[in-house]
Amino acid sequence: MARTPVGRRAGHGPAADYYQPAPYDDGPAGYEPGPYPDVAVAPRPVKEPPSEPLKADRSRLDEWMEVTFKFGGSKIKRKAVALVILGAPALIPLFLMMPAYLTVNQNTISVSVDDTLGTGAALCLFACLLVTPMVTITGQRWFVPLRRWYGIMMGCCALGDAISAGITDNFAGGVFGRLAGHVFELMGLMMAGLVVPLLLTGNPWAQRKLGKYWKRLHSLIYVIWALLGAHLILLEGFGFQQGGTDNGSGFPGDGDPVFHQRLYQYGACSLFLLTLRLPPVKRWIVARQREGRNWLVYVTVAPLFVLFVFGFTFLVNEEFFKGIDSFTENPSSE
Amino acid sequence: MSETYARGGRESTGAGGFIIVAASLLAALLVLAGVIYALGTPARHRAALAQGGCEPSLSPAGVQCTTAQMLTKQYLAVMIPARQQLAADIAAYRTNQRGDLAAAQSALMAEVTSERAFDTSLAHITLPPAIAAIARALIRANEARATLTAKQAGSTSLTQLRSFNRRVDVASAAVQKEMKLIRTALASPAQAG
Numbered sequence: 025m026a027r028t029p030v031g032r033r034a035g036h037g038p039a040a041d042y043y044q045p046a047p048y049d050d051g052p053a054g055y056e057p058g059p060y061p062d063v064a065v066a067p068r069p070v071k072e073p074p075s076e077p078l079k080a081d082r083s084r085l086d087e088w089m090e091v092t093f094k095f096g097g098s099k100i101k102r103k104a105v106a107l108v109i110l111g112a113p114a115l116i117p118l119f120l121m122m123p124a125y126l127t128v129n130q131n132t133i134s135v136s137v138d139d140t141l142g143t144g145a146a147l148c149l150f151a152c153l154l155v156t157p158m159v160t161i162t163g164q165r166w167f168v169p170l171r172r173w174y175g176i177m178m179g180c181c182a183l184g185d186a187i188s189a190g191i192t193d194n195f196a197g198g199v200f201g202r203l204a205g206h207v208f209e210l211m212g213l214m215m216a217g218l219v220v221p222l223l224l225t226g227n228p229w230a231q232r233k234l235g236k237y238w239k240r241l242h243s244l245i246y247v248i249w250a251l252l253g254a255h256l257i258l259l260e261g262f263g264f265q266q267g268g269t270d271n272g273s274g275f276p277g278d279g280d281p282v283f284h285q286r287l288y289q290y291g292a293c294s295l296f297l298l299t300l301r302l303p304p305v306k307r308w309i310v311a312r313q314r315e316g317r318n319w320l321v322y323v324t325v326a327p328l329f330v331l332f333v334f335g336f337t338f339l340v341n342e343e344f345f346k347g348i349d350s351f352t353e354n355p356s357s358e
Numbered sequence: 359m360s361e362t363y364a365r366g367g368r369e370s371t372g373a374g375g376f377i378i379v380a381a382s383l384l385a386a387l388l389v390l391a392g393v394i395y396a397l398g399t400p401a402r403h404r405a406a407l408a409q410g411g412c413e414p415s416l417s418p419a420g421v422q423c424t425t426a427q428m429l430t431k432q433y434l435a436v437m438i439p440a441r442q443q444l445a446a447d448i449a450a451y452r453t454n455q456r457g458d459l460a461a462a463q464s465a466l467m468a469e470v471t472s473e474r475a476f477d478t479s480l481a482h483i484t485l486p487p488a489i490a491a492i493a494r495a496l497i498r499a500n501e502a503r504a505t506l507t508a509k510q511a512g513s514t515s516l517t518q519l520r521s522f523n524r525r526v527d528v529a530s531a532a533v534q535k536e537m538k539l540i541r542t543a544l545a546s547p548a549q550a551g
Contacts, residue, residue: 280399283392292388299381308374324378327386334392 117144120347148178157300208258292335440476
């Protein structure tokens, strides 16, 4: 007799597949090689099978997103419009640096590329890492392609930052000194180095060719995430600005140095992203959803999400504060 | 049997529940701390302005924190090159005012160009209202001097040319007076002079 886990009905795949993208199902599922929740293969069932209304409710938005509408004589999916709207902001860091690159303004590039493209890379990384937790919580899949897009833009920003810093920074020791003369720079260089294979293999062709190794390779995104933490610890430290003088981390003068501490921003964003990736937590969420108590998931996750939004908002603030100065080629060194 | 499985299922998710609740409570505490911290922002902002040499009265509208030093730096960045250029033009005029009309006229036109460039650059600096008024007076005085210098450059003889010198000196004194006022207002350091 075939061992059919209790709670899994005939014709249905593993329950967790609904919440966690299969590795190669839709191409853009890249950059998230996290293991399936154990519940997907675990023989331990829960008492109740997935309730039909819950599943129908989850897929409703996905179905709505699949609907096409006519625009200028061609049919466009609602999903495509939504993805473009959500994906376009990832271009902002490069857009803000573009005037300095086009005019070869070495002063602007030297002073503010770290902040504009570096912060942009961090924002894209967090946006990329946000996709899977959102799939886990909402059960919706229509925004999964954004994961690849944000990953690619993160890579472009990180490489742009590294190349520009290697050419224009003022550190001694030539290109190598500018890129690896300090330990925090070495972390940045390692991140940029790890981004390269991810960028090169972040396409369906490479995904097919690499097969099961593709997923392992793309686990490097977690190493990059950790290296970003190390980079910020070494760059910013754990302390924050005291008083009005520039004696620590965080922009002085506006009275909110704690909120401008980039390591704290990283921590605020990472707590949500990390917690929602832990297999026991994913099992717990799936179990509550099966019980039809998704409200409990939302209530429990809400403070984590609010904290994430808090950290992310100040990263965006940093991006625009420095980025607009870069765009006007009047770079801020604060 | 199914109850046993259900109990096992609850146990298997117990750790997850504990982790997410603990993380969520931590996040809630941090958010609450952030909100409390944010309530103290205005007081800290004022303290930071004072400690950083930021004078709120010097902050132009829309500029969050412009210190006297920042304004002085912007002013000096405009003033020092203009002053150097003008000194070179005046030296050229003095060299030629008694012997070479064409060269003297050329030096005077260069002075006019330098003065007007300074006016344009100064007008682009965002200054607080009190200093902006002095800056406008400085620009007017400088424009008057430039107009007079342009008339001087139109002289047809060296004698006529030199006859403007006293009037130009008076106009220069007016410019110097306004510059002194603006430097005082900015509490600019010694290099401003």
